[in-house]
Amino acid sequence: MKDPAHRWQWHALDAAVGAVTADCTECGLCVKHCAFLQRHGTPRAMAAHADSGHENGLIVAYECSLCGLCHAVCPFGVNPAQFFLEQRREAVLRGVGPLAAHRPLxxxxxxxxxxxxxxxxxxxxxxxxxxxxxxxxxxxxxxxxxxxxxxxxxxxxxxxxxxxxxxxxxxxxxxxxxxxxxxxxxxxxxxxxxxxxxxxxxxxxxxxxxxxxxxxxxxxxxxxxEEALPRQDLLRGTVTLHDPCVLRHEPAVQDAVRSLVHHVGLQVMEMPNSRERTLCCGEGGGVGVVAPELARQWSVERARQAEKDPVVTSCAGCAAQLRRFMPTVHVVDLLLDGQRALAGKARVSxxxxxxxxxxxxxxxxxxxxxxxxxxxxxxxxxx
Ligand code: SF4
Ligand code: SF4
CATH class of the missing domain: 3.40.50 (Rossmann fold)
Structure with missing residues (x-):
């Protein structure tokens, strides 16, 4: 049941449902990229079932990584990730979220x-x-x-x-x-x-x-x-970059990380999904504890796109997740001791x-x- 004390949240959820319903043409572009949507339907179809009373419908939103790729690829500017976040907020207000699986987080x-x-x-x-x-x-x-x-x-x-x-x-x-x-x-x-x-x-x-x-x-x-960085022998070779999905709209940060990688002497091979269209590493939104197979699909796709190159990222969480699937280093590890980092021996606890x-x-x-x-x-x- 909706609690009248949380009227402000109904408006937020209703507005998110309204925006998706009004603008999503069900073109399927975002669905093509996202296993969560492939499992549950287009954003418009999910919004149509988002109505009141169905708390199970709200809980499904905990399977979305909140990575924002759907918004980045949508030709009509629809933001399904915001809709799923509002569903999570509504789930909390109704006392059904977060889930028991989220306790460790x-x-x-x-x-x-x-x-x-x-x-x-x-x-x-x-x-x-x-x-x-x-x-x-x-x-x-x-x-x-x-x-x-x-x-x-x-x-x-x-x-x-x-x-x-x-x-x-x-x-x-x-x-x-x-x-x-x-x-x-x-x-x-x-x-x-x-x-x-x-x-x-x-x-x-x-x-x-x-x-x-x-x-x-x-x-x-x-x-x-902008700083004078520690000197080390220039490295040789090619790496690929994983842009964290929360930074997809931050070209200045993306450029800075690339510049630091070039600074240590490495070449960058861009993945098919990079910068604004980067993918979730699999850790996003706490999905790993609710739908591990969906989280894993993101990581596996990242490994496929990286081909054989080591991956460099600026997120310690992404690095921990991706290194289970492919050699992955943090850009700071590269700056402090690039040889060790590329050999998989960086000081990581x-x-x-x-x-x-x-x-x-x-x-x-x-x-x-x-x-x-x-x-x-x-x-x-x-x-
Ligand atoms: S935010 Fe990411 S996981 Fe969620 S629907 Fe969009 S693309 Fe899929
Ligand atoms: S890309 Fe946009 S319009 Fe197409 S299905 Fe996804 S949300 Fe709807």
Whole structure:
């Protein structure tokens, strides 16, 4: 049953249904690219069945990766991904979402925002912070310190924030929780005089870009193209690039990553689906725990398109997912020690050691920032 207290959400879902119904001609272009739509029908057909009362219909939306490829290929500008996100939000308001299978993902997020794992270190006069994000910090704690060292050369007062942007909650439809958690973080940073956030994770980028105003967000990859990078012997060979789907509309970031790959001496072979038409790696939208076969199809298609070249990406989550199907390295691994990275020996931690690495990283940063303003996050929204 619809709860009258959530009238605003009905409007959002109704508007999304209306937009799909009005503009989708069922041309099938997006369906051709997406196994989820092949399983459930065209966006218009799904919108026609999206009406009230059917909670099972809402739960189906948890099989969509929210990758946005459908929107990118649609000649009529329809945005089915927004419709599926609104369905997830409606599922949460009706108490049927997120699903039991999402608990580990939410536990991961909760740890990231906890007092134990979070750290805000803001030196006097700090207006820019480095925000590595949970997965990059856990898998590459040494790289976080190395990137912070690099940034400090030109930004001596750069601070650092270890926290979670809460995109898992956002993507699972927990919009009220997400807005409260992200809003508290943003307000704190703004009140402390921070103006710019440099992120390593494309998902954090998307969150800050969409909800972080007046904070400005940039990726460290764009910033690194302006820095004097560590010297290493030039590498030889060709790699291919996986553009994270959340960055499909960000040509400046895509160019920066390509420029960093060229900087270490490598050639880039573009995949058939790149840049604006890039594919999900298989990790998007938490689909892996609900419909693993759909998530796997994205990864397998990526491996097919990569042919035999190693894949380079700027997302630690994509790198972890894709490396199960093909040799995959993070662009930061390439910059720090390209030979090791291409040989599959980059310093990358795996779960459960990632948690221990994050605690060690936090301890190191507390020493590094001993004279800075420090905070650990204790905020929890009211139920
Ligand atoms: S967002 Fe991605 S997974 Fe979802 S319907 Fe569109 S193309 Fe398919
Ligand atoms: S590409 Fe656009 S018009 Fe064609 S089926 Fe998909 S949403 Fe509908």
């Amino acid at each position: 939410l536990a991961y997020e909760r740890k990231g925002t906890s007092r134990r794992y979070s750290l805000y270190a803001l030196p006097e006069g700090c207006t820019t912070v480095f925000f590595p994000g949970c997965t990059f910090a856990g898998t590459r704690a040494e790289a976080v310190l190395a990137m912070h060292d690099l940034l400090r050369r030109s930004l001596p007062r750069v601070g650092i924030v270890l926290d979670c942007c809460t995109k898992p909650s956002h993507d699972l439809g927990r919009q009220a929780y997400f807005l409260a958690m992200f809003g508290e973080m943003k307000d704190f940073l703004v009140n402390q005089g921070v103006r710019t956030v440099l992120v390593a994770c494309p998902n954090c980028y998307k969150v800050f870009q969409s909800y972080g105003s007046p904070l400005q967000v940039r990726t460290i990859y764009e910033r690194l193209t 795996r779960s459960p050691f990632t948690y221990w690495k994050r605690l060690r990283l936090k301890a190191t940063l507390k020493r590094r920032f001993s004279s800075a303003r420090l905070r650990e996050r204790t905020f929890q929204p009211k139920p």
